[in-house]
Amino acid sequence: MADTDVKAAVAEGGEAAPEAADEVPKKAVDPDFEPEIIVFACHYCAYAAADLAGSMRLQYPSNIRMIKLPCTGKLEVIHLLRAIEAGADGVYAAGCMEGECHYLKGNLWARKRVDHVKDLLGELGLEPERVEMYNMSSAMGAKFAEVATEFTERIKQLGPSPVKPEGVSPHAAAREALGGVAMPDEAQPAAAATVQEGNAE
Ligand code: FES
Numbered sequence: 001m002a003d004t005d006v007k008a009a010v011a012e013g014g015e016a017a018p019e020a021a022d023e024v025p026k027k028a029v030d031p032d033f034e035p036e037i038i039v040f041a042c043h044y045c046a047y048a049a050a051d052l053a054g055s056m057r058l059q060y061p062s063n064i065r066m067i068k069l070p071c072t073g074k075l076e077v078i079h080l081l082r083a084i085e086a087g088a089d090g091v092y093a094a095g096c097m098e099g100e101c102h103y104l105k106g107n108l109w110a111r112k113r114v115d116h117v118k119d120l121l122g123e124l125g126l127e128p129e130r131v132e133m134y135n136m137s138s139a140m141g142a143k144f145a146e147v148a149t150e151f152t153e154r155i156k157q158l159g160p161s162p163v164k165p166e167g168v169s170p171h172a173a174a175r176e177a178l179g180g181v182a183m184p185d186e187a188q189p190a191a192a193a194t195v196q197e198g199n200a201e
Helices: 003-013 046-055 077-085 106-124 141-158 170-181
Strands: 037-042 064-069 090-095 131-135
Touching: 037 046, 037 077, 037 141, 037 170, 046 064, 046 090, 046 141, 064 141, 064 170, 077 090, 077 106, 077 170, 090 106, 090 141, 106 131
Parallel strands: 037 064, 037 090, 090 131
Antiparallel strands: none
């Protein structure tokens, strides 16, 4: 996807992002707005934490749609942008705690890519707060629910993304962009894996 695609969509129907990129603007919240949020979740931690949250019967918003990854190090800038371009109101990556990535630095590279996408969104006139990176362990079911709840509330405050192409599913588009990297819900992570700088393979 070219940056210009997002820019054009913003120009058609969007609002300018706030001057201060790190401040969530206060807007009147539409009570009927149910954001569509894409979560790129590491199989080892956040995805397992979601299972735990379910087992603990913790409540969290149904607005999030998860895509399971073998490691957030597999998440590239283009995948995050594709979800936004396809109309996601918010996107976040959830990886292992720093120092605990099974591929050593995958979660650190994911954070760098998320930060880069934040910068790009700001340049394009979209709120950088629509993208975020979180870290958690598989034992943090409560944190998973808390993050999902807080991020959903953040996006409700921001309002709908101005990028809303007709008939496009952000979840399906992001999965397609990931190709074989995205894991089916039932699948196990790849048995063999190595880490290269900037990517987990
Ligand atoms: Fe979980 Fe890398 S972020 S294995």
